[in-house]
Amino acid sequence: MNKIAYSAFIAFLASIGTLVSVQALSSDEADSAGDERDITLDELAEHASAESCWKAIHGGVYDITDYVPDHPTEEEVILEWCGRESSEAWDNKSPGRPHSPAAERQLENYRIGRLVDDQGEPLESADTGELPSEEQDQPMEQEAAAAAPSPAEDQRLHRAMLGQPLDxxxxxxxxxxxxxxxxxxxxxxxxxxxxxxxxxxxxxxxxxxxxxxxxxxxxxxxxxxxxxxxxxxxxxxxxxxxxxxxxxxxxxxxxxxxxxxxxxxxxxxxxxxxxxxxxxx
Ligand code: HEM
CATH class of the missing domain: 3.90.1010 (Sufe protein. Chain: A)
Known part of the structure; x- marks a missing residue:
């Protein structure tokens, strides 16, 4: 009987332990989501070298210092954009050729915050930063019609049509x-x-x-x-x-x-x- 009570007590302790670690894990996640902070163009510009290379791409800010030596080009190609809003460069490795979905997934590992203007309003890219905020909120269809990229450049089309095919x-x-x-x-x-x-x-x-x-x-x-x-x-x-x-x-x-x-x-x-x-x- 004692043995049964002892086992039940151990099982009880184990389940408390599991609950505590699940709780700890989920608050870790919350912390890392909360790490995202607002970064202005001025702060971005302070990280314009190989020692500290930050880039803003489509509203996100990325600290890619550790990635620079791994990039598949001469380092100058990518260093040139440190400290700058780089959406244009990201979308055009060479004219009309955006980075691959695999590169996009890689980029997300380096995200440290979002780009904002001096009033703390999010900036999507160098251009849209000048749009009034109502225009930024317009539905995707209207945005697409306004921008009308060619099929060779339309990344939404690429993602929607190709999915994630296997090797x-x-x-x-x-x-x-x-x-x-x-x-x-x-x-x-x-x-x-x-x-x-x-x-x-x-x-x-x-x-x-x-x-x-x-x-x-x-x-x-x-x-x-x-x-x-x-x-x-x-x-x-x-x-x-x-x-x-x-x-x-x-x-x-x-x-x-x-x-x-x-x-x-x-x-x-x-x-x-x-x-x-x-x-x-
Ligand atoms: C913003 C400035 C950047 C420029 C101008 C740039 C330019 C280039 C160029 C010229 C290539 C050549 C190879 C090819 O023709 O495919 C390339 C490939 C690549 N870049 Fe970048 N890059 C930039 C930023 C980045 C960043 C921040 C990452 C990831 C964190 C990245 C990841 C890659 C990857 C994975 C490839 C292999 C091809 C692909 O998957 O698209 N690049 N990039």
């Missing part, structure tokens, strides 16, 4: 009027593209992959090859740049007849993503 090997096709025009294969690793290849590329009965160099349509095949090279190593969202092929190939309209159809390539790649992983790496 693996993909195959997809674009078919029109009963003809397979594009059959493309590609690998995804950590959200980045590799081994992008056309298995089939045809239009109105012409098989582009077997064209001789002196064929009239040969340059079109070269343009499509250029796409596969351009996509190599890029984050998946870069496929949307193909809506504007001039970002990717020279002389888009320099050839008579059919020219590069970026939209068909996007469609084939998204078909592959919809089908899911074809085989695992």
């Amino acid at each position: 693996g090997h993909y195959r997809g096709v674009f078919t029109d009027r009963g003809e397979i025009q594009v059959n493309i294969t590609f690998d995804l690793r950590d959200g980045h593209l590799s081994d992008v290849n056309f298995r089939h590329l045809a239009y109105r009965g012409v098989d582009y992959l077997t064209l001789e160099e002196d064929a009239d349509l040969y340059p079109v095949m070269v343009q499509h090859r250029r796409i596969t090279e351009w996509l190599e190593g890029e984050p998946l969202t870069s496929i949307f740049a193909l809506y504007e092929p001039e970002r990717v190939v020279d002389e888009v309209d320099g050839f008579s007849g059919a020219t590069l159809r970026g939209a068909k390539v996007i469609s084939a790649m998204r078909d592959g993503l919809n089908r899911g992983v074809y085989s695992w790496p």
